[in-house]
Amino acid sequence: MDAVVEQIAPEAQEDERIGHIPGNRGIWVGIFCVLVEFTLLFGVYFIAKAHNPDDFRAGPDTLVTTAGVAITLFLLTSGYCMVKALAAIRRGDTRPASLWVLVAIVLGMGYPIIKYLEISWYVDNGIGGGVFYGTYYYLTLNHLVHVSWGLMGLIWVGARTALGGYDAEHNSGLEAAALYWHTTDVIWLAIFPLFYVLR
Amino acid sequence: MGKAEKTWLLLVVLTLVGALLAETSGAGWPLALAVAGAVIVKGGLVIDHYMEMSRARASFRRALYVFSGIIAVMVLLTHEFGETIERITTIY
Numbered sequence: 001m002d003a004v005v006e007q008i009a010p011e012a013q014e015d016e017r018i019g020h021i022p023g024n025r026g027i028w029v030g031i032f033c034v035l036v037e038f039t040l041l042f043g044v045y046f047i048a049k050a051h052n053p054d055d056f057r058a059g060p061d062t063l064v065t066t067a068g069v070a071i072t073l074f075l076l077t078s079g080y081c082m083v084k085a086l087a088a089i090r091r092g093d094t095r096p097a098s099l100w101v102l103v104a105i106v107l108g109m110g111y112p113i114i115k116y117l118e119i120s121w122y123v124d125n126g127i128g129g130g131v132f133y134g135t136y137y138y139l140t141l142n143h144l145v146h147v148s149w150g151l152m153g154l155i156w157v158g159a160r161t162a163l164g165g166y167d168a169e170h171n172s173g174l175e176a177a178a179l180y181w182h183t184t185d186v187i188w189l190a191i192f193p194l195f196y197v198l199r
Numbered sequence: 200m201g202k203a204e205k206t207w208l209l210l211v212v213l214t215l216v217g218a219l220l221a222e223t224s225g226a227g228w229p230l231a232l233a234v235a236g237a238v239i240v241k242g243g244l245v246i247d248h249y250m251e252m253s254r255a256r257a258s259f260r261r262a263l264y265v266f267s268g269i270i271a272v273m274v275l276l277t278h279e280f281g282e283t284i285e286r287i288t289t290i291y
Contacts, residue, residue, distance in 0.1 A: 042273065
């Protein structure tokens with residue numbers, strides 16, 4: 001009988017999650033506020049692009065594509081780690097969950113480090129100025145601020161996970177931090193092609 | 200390979216394709232379409248599989264997709280109607 005229950009349990013859990021909204025109300029208010037904020041910020045990008053098409057056509061060639069790609073890969077892999085962390089905690093595996101969160105934090109830290117190196121390179125080489133770069137710094141530094149908040153959230157839930165603050169049934173805090181982290185991914189996945197690829 | 204791994208791999212491949220386009224493509228409709236598509240497809244993968252919205256209430260999923268959708272539509276509108284957008288957003 002136990003074996004049968006074990007076999008059907010994952011499907012039953014899966015069914016329970018259909019229609020389930022992960023996280024909590026607070027984080028969803030925050031997520032939608034952030035998305036509205038960035039929709040307006042992207043509005044500034046498109047208006048600036050319409051007014052300065054030559055600047056925006058030439059701009060991507062002066063940015064370091066490798067830096068944009070590296071940030072994307074770090075964020076996506078960090079997000080993957082949070083998916084694994086949630087899967088682990090839902091199984092009740094606290095230690096693997098906290099390790100996945102730790103790896104997510106380490107990878108997420110790659111973003112501010114690369115961004116610092118990238119901006120330093122532009123400054124050292126006298127690259128910048130103009131509306132394209134003004135918009136680039138305006139949007140990417142705003143995003144960096146939100147990523148920093150996300151990292152602080154991950155550090156908090158990582159510590160709580162390691163200290164046994166979440167288990168298989170009670171993990172909405174970890175879900176909320178993961179959702180916010182993924183939201184910064186969704187926004188970056190728009191920033192990357194608009195600045196580094198589109199001409 | 201699980202769903203999370205497949206999603207991650209697809210996102211990585213699409214990112215690398217984007218990087219290739221960044222290094223080789225000139226301005227034009229194909230690039231604008233590729234960027235608009237990438238914003239929706241990559242954003243959708245994260246929304247559906249990382250944020251678990253494919254199983255969540257449809258209204259939440261739709262609301263998240265609206266964000267990526269607005270960006271994608273604006274990419275195409277700015278490409279085609281850049282001068283019109285410039286005109287209607289000019290303060291005299």
